[in-house]
Amino acid sequence: MKKIFILILFFPLFSCNDWIDVNSEEAVTFRNYFNSEQDVEDIFTTILVCEKAVIAPTMMGFFDWSALHCSNAGTFGEPYRKLEPAAIWDMDKRTGWDTHYKAIYLANFLHENQFRFKNISQERTDFWLAQADFVKALMYFRLAQDWGEAVVAPSTEDASQLAKSPVDTILAEAIRAAEAALILPTYDKLVNTQGNHINSRQYASLGTVHTLLANIYAWMGGLYDKEEYWRKAEAEASLVIEGKAGFYDLVSMKDLVEKTFGKARDVTEVIFTIEKNEQDDNWYVTNNFEMYYPGFALINYPYDETDPRNVDKNDIPRILVDSVYALYPEKADLRRKEYWWNLGQPIPIEGEPESYISKHAFINKWRDKVYAVNPETTQGSNSKLIAMEGNRVYWRLADLILLRAECRAHLGMAEAVTDLNRIRERAGLDSYRGFTDKKILLREIFRERERELFGEGHHYYDIVRNGYFRDVLIGNYQTLTDDDVKKGALYLPVGSNAFLNNPLMTQNIYWLWHQN
Template sequence: MKKILILLLFVPLFSCNDWLTVEPEDSVTFVNYFKNEEELKALHNGIASYMKNICVGDQPQFYNSLDADNIEWTYQGFWTLDPDTYLPEESMVLNVSWANFYEAIYMANVIIENEYRFENISKERAEFWLGQAHFSKAMTYFRLAQIWGDAPISKGSESIAPEGKRPALEVLEEAAKEAKLALTLPTYDQLRDVDGKQITSKQYASLGTVNTLLANIYAWMGGLTREEKYWKEAESYASEVIEGRAGAYDLESIGGLITNVFGKARSSVETIFCIDNDPIDIDRQYETRFKAELPGQMLMTYPYTTTDESAIALLAEDYWDDYTKIYVETVESIYPDENDARRREFWYQLGELTYPLTEWDDEVGDFVEVGREASPCAHIAKWRDVIIQENTQFVQDRPVIATDGDWIVWRLADLILLRAECRANLGLTTAVDDLNRVRARAELTDYDGPTDKESLRQEVFDERRRELFGEGQFYFDIVRNGYYKKYLRGKFQELTDQDIKNGALYAPVSSGAFEKNTLMTQNTYWQWQK
């Protein structure tokens, strides 16, 4: 155990990529490691510590497409493509850096490249940990391509040579290659830990997770190139999961979706991949408010952060411009069918919630309620289990500081609708079958609209918007479908085709990536924004 702890202490110092700021060690560093399976698990835990940032961290895409009518002023620049917000030299709004991404890739490479040193580990168990490492690399490269587009591809854990960026399509091909090497993983119900006990956490990769990742990789490649071969690949990998060949997944009931997927039950047949978010994992006593990247993306209000109706009424006023909010009429336009169960389950008393109207009463010496007024704002209720700050040393009114549930990356409804999107792009009317399966859970009748390619593609996009509201997919759906001028704001509306080719829809490369890497270049679009 002492050896494992030493390894974990020094792993951050071993980073080898010259686009980071850390010098590498050669293979001699690890000559005394990999003597048992516990040490492989320790390295994997190190990778897992980075996955929150890689999968659901505070990257720009969480804000530049926030599906709301107003956004907190701090993040307004992401809405409008304002360089002063994005460029790291000029703004500290977010640390838009890929450093943790390459830390994860490095650690995965350490496991993969040192397979020959494994001792006292069976072939089956070695394949399990190697599969986890390959999945982590694949997931990280996929996210790099989504967020930054062009990015370096590591030559290995011992390389110290400067690396220039590779085109986004090559980064995605690298992700696909690594993911395919993880297809040896078992289905999630067959995952076992070092002690032989079943693994229940769906942050561990399984056969279903890997196929879902491949479906997403190829769908993104299809969006970049509009080439049918990629949508065919995506459709095929999605079908492996949807049709039960990569694990037994199923849609929850609408109530089960709230309780088991988004709630503190943390156990669902619908969840494919998530980031564990256990209250005991992080010392929360110093936290005093919601973090913007938590599920719900800043739309969490009543009845979560306060139950003071007067405070809620104040926040709902039009003049409160700093407040992130979405109006009832906007939600109703997103969910146009009054019978849609998601109106009822995803939103708190939509269109029915009222606030008090008060007037000063001289006799009472205070404000008194004189009536009620309908709330103009909608309040999301997808996430209902919350974590409250108990330490009154930091806060007196016990505010909510986090959602109490895992951070869902992919669930079955998402994958079903992704397959529908691929089928629509392929001109296949079977996309309607996938659409109807998700609509049925929402208590809607079958889709009876036009089924030409573009109409069906738009309808699938709209259904993903409804089903996945607040789950962090909206921006990627917009980019993949080329709908940025239709749904994004500000300078997004002015982008030319050349701007898109130059990387306008990607984040700029952070300044830290240039410190030791003479081959690093800024995305062309952002270079011209300085």
């Protein structure tokens, strides 16, 4: 993908915290702006910048820490795992929805100004509007997942102060925008302004849109406990899995780790990804390790730490070998080998007569390291780890197959086990032979998602969708009442910026009661 940049033209739009206020001088600029298809694509590129900031931020968010599968999340992360209010409020700047609404604003802006587009066919206009619609739908879905109640963005020329709408209204907006994007072709037919094939899976295709709809309906199934939503989610997922919206296929466990998650950026299994690379991210000036997967919190030896003994004694995010064995109880599971570095094996220590056996496991799911080369960033003679080479894979086929298994289990379909077995067999395991009672099967599918998607950012949402928060999460999560949940305990508090210049904004009730 070409280097992403933010158009200077749109900086004035992002300077306020209430709804965007466009002055007459800027309005004239916009009216004269759309002279070619490239102008439209450039604005969509800016939308991708916003999407990237939401989906692949360089720092972990509240829910990333809350659901981090670990034995200890370290001094910084442990309070979030335990739902300690003081820590949550300290993360206020990371619980804002500003960037979500910037993307939505620009998508609306393109729609409202399409009559000004020049030198572009209707077909190409529809293509870029559909691309924008996908991002808009994704942003509304993330708003619904993270905050529940949120604001429905008005017209770009409407500066009205607005109150939040219920979560079902926000989800309806997500569905409406996603359905508008269903005109997109399969990924093999995507082309840019110059007529060149678009290779990046960050651009939406028909398969991406159906996957989004499957996730929205599955979320609604968990939220409302209605069969109709599980049925819709199953149907949307099936279109993708069965090759009716583009061809996606499972790769070997070895190729998944070495190629899909690594610098090769293989997309055979990938449905939707965020581009991460030196060109777009300018790693030369990066000072801190970019944690765009929650699992990156567990990266230490042998990448960011040269002595495994330090992992055992330092207060850092880490996971016990016994915890990994419990998560992957079957010895034949290839993920023990591919996701973890020499799990439980002796490690030679230079200068020591005996090897060392650590009680902690070392994640090895991401292997292609990026060390700082900027002399202002490097630490003495040692290079500093600043990133792991590879894209931020958001949805892949294995994820969708297991989501369909969950839907089918809710619907009482025997094929739920077939989907579960497809992922087990790829991991080198025998077919599932346990009970197929709905409750037991749903828990097994959840555990399989936990194993397969370890560290990829889905765990918290899987927990909430299944209602497992009291027995899977720790600390104050375990004592939440049904009333706490109803009042918003499983959502983020509304960030402070949302209250600036908007007297109609209200705080989530649970967090209002737990403010500092």
